[in-house]
Amino acid sequence: MRLSYDPQTDSLYIHLVDRPSADSNEVAQDVVLDFDAAGGIVGIDVQHASQHADITRLLVSRLPFNQLEAA
Template identity: 35%
Template sequence: MKVQYFAETDTLYIEFQDLKIVETKDLDENTALDLDANGRVCAITVEHASERTDVHRLTVEGIAA
């Protein structure tokens, strides 16, 4: 899993799986969901992230070994 924040565009990108994305679904005008060929969630993109999330605070819990 990878979390990236792009300050220049205020975009938060959370990648759950590094798979080939074949479809992107808009959840709303500022949120997109990327899916693979089997409909599995690969990533989510949040635009205007600093207004819609607490992007400057990251907490990680339950890391698998």
């Protein structure tokens, strides 16, 4: 899983898996789910992210990591 934030568009994208999206569905205002060709969810796009969440901090709890990277 990977998080990407674009400050120019204030968009937060949560990459759940490394597969291309084939379809999208806006499930709430400013929240879009991306699906692969088989209908599995591949990512979550949050537009105007700073209005919906505190993007200045990230707290990770009880995740079974093998690797943690910061870029």
